[in-house]
Amino acid sequence: MQWLLTLETNEDMISICRVMNIFRRKGLMIATLAMTDGPSGFSMMAVVESPEAEADHIFNYLRRTEGIQNVTYYRHESFPNASFVFIDSEADNSRVAQVLKAFPESKLIFASHGKYLLEVPEEKRQEPLSARFRNPAFRPFACVKTTRVPVRRDLAAASA
Amino acid sequence: MESLSRQKVDVIFGIPGGSVLPLYDALYSTNIRHLLVRHEQAAAFAADGYARVTGKPGVCLGTSGPGATNLVTGLTSAMMDSIPIVALTGQAPAPLIGKDAFQEADTIGISMACTKQSFSIRSAADIPSIIQKAFKSAVSGRPGPVLVDLPKSVLMENAEVGDYPPAGIQTPECVREWTEADIDRAAEMILESRRAVLYAGGGVVTANASDELRELAGLLQIPVASTLMGLGCFPSRHPLSLGMLGMHGSYATNMAICQCDLLIAIGARFDDRVTGRLNGFAPSAKKIHLDVDPSEVNKNVRVDLALVGDARETLRALLAALKRRGAAALAERRPWLERIESWRSEHPMTYDKYANNVKPQFVIETLARYASEDAIVAVDVGQHQMWGAQFWKFTRPRMWLSSSGLGSMGYGFPAAMGAQMAFPDRQAIAIVGDGGFQMTLNDLATIVQYRVPVKIAIINNRALGMVRQWQEIFFEKRYCDTDLDFAPDFVKLAEAYGIRGARVEHRSDVADAVQDFLSDREPRLIDFWVDPAENVYPIVPPGASLAEMVVEPPQVAVEEEALDDLWAV
Numbered sequence: 001m002q003w004l005l006t007l008e009t010n011e012d013m014i015s016i017c018r019v020m021n022i023f024r025r026k027g028l029m030i031a032t033l034a035m036t037d038g039p040s041g042f043s044m045m046a047v048v049e050s051p052e053a054e055a056d057h058i059f060n061y062l063r064r065t066e067g068i069q070n071v072t073y074y075r076h077e078s079f080p081n082a083s084f085v086f087i088d089s090e091a092d093n094s095r096v097a098q099v100l101k102a103f104p105e106s107k108l109i110f111a112s113h114g115k116y117l118l119e120v121p122e123e124k125r126q127e128p129l130s131a132r133f134r135n136p137a138f139r140p141f142a143c144v145k146t147t148r149v150p151v152r153r154d155l156a157a158a159s160a
Numbered sequence: 161m162e163s164l165s166r167q168k169v170d171v172i173f174g175i176p177g178g179s180v181l182p183l184y185d186a187l188y189s190t191n192i193r194h195l196l197v198r199h200e201q202a203a204a205f206a207a208d209g210y211a212r213v214t215g216k217p218g219v220c221l222g223t224s225g226p227g228a229t230n231l232v233t234g235l236t237s238a239m240m241d242s243i244p245i246v247a248l249t250g251q252a253p254a255p256l257i258g259k260d261a262f263q264e265a266d267t268i269g270i271s272m273a274c275t276k277q278s279f280s281i282r283s284a285a286d287i288p289s290i291i292q293k294a295f296k297s298a299v300s301g302r303p304g305p306v307l308v309d310l311p312k313s314v315l316m317e318n319a320e321v322g323d324y325p326p327a328g329i330q331t332p333e334c335v336r337e338w339t340e341a342d343i344d345r346a347a348e349m350i351l352e353s354r355r356a357v358l359y360a361g362g363g364v365v366t367a368n369a370s371d372e373l374r375e376l377a378g379l380l381q382i383p384v385a386s387t388l389m390g391l392g393c394f395p396s397r398h399p400l401s402l403g404m405l406g407m408h409g410s411y412a413t414n415m416a417i418c419q420c421d422l423l424i425a426i427g428a429r430f431d432d433r434v435t436g437r438l439n440g441f442a443p444s445a446k447k448i449h450l451d452v453d454p455s456e457v458n459k460n461v462r463v464d465l466a467l468v469g470d471a472r473e474t475l476r477a478l479l480a481a482l483k484r485r486g487a488a489a490l491a492e493r494r495p496w497l498e499r500i501e502s503w504r505s506e507h508p509m510t511y512d513k514y515a516n517n518v519k520p521q522f523v524i525e526t527l528a529r530y531a532s533e534d535a536i537v538a539v540d541v542g543q544h545q546m547w548g549a550q551f552w553k554f555t556r557p558r559m560w561l562s563s564s565g566l567g568s569m570g571y572g573f574p575a576a577m578g579a580q581m582a583f584p585d586r587q588a589i590a591i592v593g594d595g596g597f598q599m600t601l602n603d604l605a606t607i608v609q610y611r612v613p614v615k616i617a618i619i620n621n622r623a624l625g626m627v628r629q630w631q632e633i634f635f636e637k638r639y640c641d642t643d644l645d646f647a648p649d650f651v652k653l654a655e656a657y658g659i660r661g662a663r664v665e666h667r668s669d670v671a672d673a674v675q676d677f678l679s680d681r682e683p684r685l686i687d688f689w690v691d692p693a694e695n696v697y698p699i700v701p702p703g704a705s706l707a708e709m710v711v712e713p714p715q716v717a718v719e720e721e722a723l724d725d726l727w728a729v
Binding site: 017054056057060064 | 268269272273276277278280297301302453454455456457458459
């Protein structure tokens with residue numbers, strides 16, 4: 001089973017080492033890994049293979065590990081069920097441009113060294129995702145769980 | 161030291177060395193007690209014992225390099241059993257880190273897998289806040305060991321410390337992920353059940369939730385099975401107590417697990433030694449899992465409802481919901497309790513009480529009979545540990561210390577020492593095997609030096625008994641390197657350290673010897689030469705389900721032995 005994980009850690013490098021160790025212990029094989037640093041720590045995106053059909057406990061393990069914040073995990077899905085597209089652009093940034101052109105409402109979730117994760121909200125799509133992205137460089141995912149508190153747009157608007 | 165004092169640290173277990181000399185220099189003028197152990201592994205085990213009996217983090221200290229690496233087994237054991245420890249380790253001076261300096265080890269890297277969190281301090285000014293974070297982290301959520309690595313250059317540094325964090329014992333951060341609707345659903349599931357079992361683990365002890373557990377069990381007449389970690393959280397003599405479940409659980413307990421219609425796991429993690437083959441574990445039961453650690457949910461066994469949160473708070477909410485529904489002991493549950501009682505009668509937890517030689521179970525029972533009601537019992541790992549779990553009558557939580565998850569031999573004696581430091585007026589009894597004791601017996605010197613009145617009872621079968629048992633049962637009696645016939649005379653050894661020792665070789669001497677052993681407030685050692693052929697039963701063979709437990713030694717084997725004896729005659 002293929003999963004995509006995004007997470008942030010504090011600025012202590014040992015936290016990133018812990019993440020790698022957790023992947024190893026939990027039997028996750030890393031297919032793709034991208035990492036970037038930010039003002040308060042590191043961000044990481046990994047596409048991983050797991051022998052198990054469930055990854056909840058790994059998500060829970062990561063989210064309760066000291067030094068790790070904001071974990072989200074996505075399941076590899078067929079295009080009709082996916083709202084996220086992972087793009088391994090290698091040196092060819094036109095692939096990202098292609099998505100953004102077709103779906104200008106897309107939101108960039110993660111970007112580092114040619115690896116991108118874009119959210120393509122279902123309600124904003126003029127055409128199905130599958131019609132555009134037959135190339136294996138585009139991998140569709142569906143969000144399963146996140147520690148991020150979902151933004152309640154109605155409340156935000158009301159308070160504004 | 162000021163930072164440690166502010167965390168109300170009253171005792172540290174450790175060994176000094178070059179890198180931590182500045183720390184020991186500061187220790188010289190504080191009120192914090194220090195126990196100079198004879199190996200850092202004992203420091204970690206003693207800190208673990210201290211933490212288990214008090215609920216406060218135990219503190220251990222080692223110098224850089226070997227001092228730190230020697231702590232690793234104790235930290236791993238604490239990690240497995242969710243025991244709060246703060247380990248302080250020395251480190252080479254900061255400019256030399258990474259240069260393979262003398263006694264430099266990558267302590268942060270090495271300890272990554274055996275700590276909940278680790279800190280490398282780079283400035284003396286950070287010490288107060290990091291020490292506070294370490295203590296907070298050790299007790300918060302699912303407790304565990306935290307390591308603080310202190311380079312010598314930082315310990316030598318003069319720094320202006322601004323405001324110290326507030327003093328006082330750190331209280332755990334509250335975890336609660338359930339909703340009232342979840343609690344209502346749990347209450348409904350419990351009320352609908354007719355054959356429920358409560359499965360209580362170490363989380364009940366950690367959360368100080370024993371009273372709530374007892375109330376829940378009593379309210380609805382639900383029997384309680386305990387894990388090795390949970391022993392003591394429910395009184396052994398309570399009519400609803402099922403004792404320990406799992407690989408060496410009783411027949412009635414394991415049968416109750418196999419046939420229950422609802423299993424309520426509280427602070428337990430469905431360990432493989434508990435579940436046996438997974439598809440045979442509580443196969444027809446709905447399952448509710450209360451745990452502070454969300455990563456335990458659905459890790460080994462899929463559950464119908466998870467209530468992630470502190471066990472005490474969750475149980476209180478559940479009790480309130482049940483009472484709102486007018487919950488009471490249902491007559492429909494009576495047949496279930498009667499069935500369990502019949503299993504108990506069918507196969508009681510017993511042994512040959514008429515044997516001429518010293519049966520280890522008899523020793524445990526006798527120790528339990530004459531020990532104080534609030535005695536602390538620390539065990540090593542192996543057969544004696546299981547007999548302790550099966551035959552000791554537990555009266556309260558935090559009286560049973562066992563390296564349960566890691567199963568580390570050598571744990572019992574130093575853990576008892578740490579517990580005794582926390583409660584100098586209670587009896588602390590280390591029940592150890594002759595194998596495990598030989599791993600940490602060098603701390604006999606420590607208990608004499610500091611007059612720590614630990615009582616050491618060796619269940620001596622001249623073998624690595626549990627391994628020998630497995631070789632006997634599962635490896636066709638091909639006994640390979642499990643004999644410990646060559647061992648010191650433990651009585652003389654004790655006397656060499658200045659401790660009174662005694663050996664008991666006859667059944668008739670056990671009771672008197674135990675009474676004498678427990679009669680004073682001095683460290684004492686007693687060496688029970690028990691029947692080396694005795695094995696732990698029931699046993700669930702590896703890979704089997706709980707229902708496939710072997711209740712007693714196979715008759716065939718007994719007959720074969722009897723024939724052998726006949727031929728010998």
